[in-house]
Amino acid sequence: MKTLKSSFAEELPRIEAALAAAAEELPMPVQPIARHILDASGKRLRPFLTLLFARLLGPAKADMYRLAATLELLHAATLLHDDVLDNSRSRRGREAAHTVFDVSSVILGGDALLSHANAIVASFDDMRMTRCFSEATSSTAAGEILEIAAKGRADVSRQDYEQMVRGKTACLIRAACEIGALAAGAGAEQVLSAAVYGENLGMAFQMVDDALDFAPEEITGKPTGGDVREGKLTPPLRLYRESLSTEKRAAFDAAFACGLMTEDDAKIIAERIRQAGHDALTRVEAQCYLHNALAALNALPDGPESSLLREMCAYVRDREK
Numbered sequence: 001m002k003t004l005k006s007s008f009a010e011e012l013p014r015i016e017a018a019l020a021a022a023a024e025e026l027p028m029p030v031q032p033i034a035r036h037i038l039d040a041s042g043k044r045l046r047p048f049l050t051l052l053f054a055r056l057l058g059p060a061k062a063d064m065y066r067l068a069a070t071l072e073l074l075h076a077a078t079l080l081h082d083d084v085l086d087n088s089r090s091r092r093g094r095e096a097a098h099t100v101f102d103v104s105s106v107i108l109g110g111d112a113l114l115s116h117a118n119a120i121v122a123s124f125d126d127m128r129m130t131r132c133f134s135e136a137t138s139s140t141a142a143g144e145i146l147e148i149a150a151k152g153r154a155d156v157s158r159q160d161y162e163q164m165v166r167g168k169t170a171c172l173i174r175a176a177c178e179i180g181a182l183a184a185g186a187g188a189e190q191v192l193s194a195a196v197y198g199e200n201l202g203m204a205f206q207m208v209d210d211a212l213d214f215a216p217e218e219i220t221g222k223p224t225g226g227d228v229r230e231g232k233l234t235p236p237l238r239l240y241r242e243s244l245s246t247e248k249r250a251a252f253d254a255a256f257a258c259g260l261m262t263e264d265d266a267k268i269i270a271e272r273i274r275q276a277g278h279d280a281l282t283r284v285e286a287q288c289y290l291h292n293a294l295a296a297l298n299a300l301p302d303g304p305e306s307s308l309l310r311e312m313c314a315y316v317r318d319r320e321k
Helices: 004-024 028-038 045-056 064-086 103-122 127-150 158-183 188-212 226-230 235-243 246-258 263-276 278-297 304-318
Strands: none
Touching: 004 028, 004 045, 004 064, 004 103, 004 304, 028 064, 028 103, 045 064, 045 158, 045 188, 045 304, 064 103, 064 127, 064 158, 103 127, 127 158, 158 188, 158 235, 188 235, 188 278, 188 304, 226 263, 235 246, 235 263, 235 278, 263 278, 278 304
16 A cells, blocks of 8 residues: 555645646746745645545546646645735745745736636536635635734634634645535535544644744744744743733733844743743644544545545644644
């Protein structure tokens, strides 16, 4: 039986080819922007999940790689917009697109990517898939709006955080799984199980990502404590804040709200979070979502793909970068 790693390695070239082909179909002025962000936009878990669910619940529609690419195109569009909004200077070790191209072109390029992805989904002539993609688009936008509103706020509750993550991260992973099930012609109950798996996997993925933000840079390859400097009260940081005395908490809140946290502040806080185990506790909380994902998967047929989907939960739980 293939492992998750070997199966993903086998699929990745065809996923990348589908993304490259979709980028070449864009209007000429947009293509360089699309290629730039697609070269620096992630692990390709979404298209891989679409393929797994389509095969698990098959028979899948023809040209599944083209369909699987659509959620990744949507994700890339959101990254273009996010980097402009956050004034990020880099993404995954490369210059952010708006530092290479002008800001207006990048925003419009993101719009073009999103529109083209929507057109690809529509070409499969299945209203359920079109609705799924549209709902994912609007949920992502809503999640991003909530995150912007929460920036610098030290009073963000666990419920607020979960609502943000469900919109900005989990809904795209949910949609990737759901579209795969829909493409296979699965019934309503199986489609719902695929969607529940994807949403819970996405919630766990983001929580582990938030824990990894406080890992040493030599492990993750990313600056430590970026969420501190960006004013994002993620679970490890919320636990850290709650551990402070009243006086120290007030000082933290003031600096956090005003964006005065320096790189040194972030490193010190990250070290304290690791020492107190706040990052480890966040991973424990993430496992509750993974338990829900596995429970949803148990309602679906057994097969090579379901084994890989279970292994995906273990990957999310244990990942170090």
